[in-house]
Amino acid sequence: MIRVIRLSFTSRGPAAPGLGRRYVTDPCGGNGGRGGVREARGLEGTAHFHYVPARIPCHCRRTRAIGRRPHNAPPVRETGPRINERLLRGGDIRLIGANGENLGVTSPERALSLAEDAGLDLVEISPTANPPVCKIMDFGKFKYETQKKEAEARKNQKVIEIKEVKFRPGTDTHDYDVKMRSVFKFLEEGDKVKVTLRFRGREMAHQDLGKALLDRVAEDVKAAGKIESMPRLEGRQMVMMIGPVK
Secondary structure, X not given: OOXXXXXXXXXXXXXXXXXXXXXXXXXXXXXXXXXXXXXXXXXXXXXXXXXXXXXXXXXXXXXXXXXXXXXXXXXXXXXXXXXXXXXXXXXXXXXXXXXXXXXXXXXXXXXXXXXXXXXXXXXXXXXXXXXXEXXXXXXXXXXHHHHHHHHHHHHHOOOOOEEEEEEOOOOOHHHHHHHHHHHHHHHHOOOEEEXXXXXXXXXXHHHHHHHHHHXXXXXXXXXXXXXXXXXXXXXXXXXXXXXXXX
């Protein structure tokens, strides 16, 4: 590696001839390639060597590629039902025809031959049966209808969420009415409501006040919801779960 050295000289006496500022080369790279300053003290003064990183010559650059650890990707798992040639690995199967008729127990080779003659696929529909049950059908159409049914089921599915409403033992009448409107709204939307009442400091000595407040909440929501879990103490808070009326 080639380094450029800037040489400056500080004299304690008269200017020394020939020791002005100049640039020389350092074939050893100097200071571990990090640059810096070195001093050379003499009778006439001190010489400071400033190491400046230089461009690396082409013949000093690395040309051999660095070996990297091979990445072992996980094997691709087969998903979905087994079809056609994938069924040839097992034993005998129970075959159902394209029109729903029972063709009995046969070998996978013969069942695949019948499916190819009909221009259809051989699909395993009950892998846990003994022997496995397979049917001759159009696999593309079967897959499309399955995805369509799943999408329809997801569209009609209601995801029940748990909403939380927090009270305090000293909640006044106005705040109580505002929070109860939220409770009724969540129950009408089909969500569960977690009513939490938190005690602070010396309020733990008056847990009967918190219990009375939650009993009041349970009485007010009797028409719109049902109590799934009665008030119970969890640490410094009392919790009650209310579910919607189906």
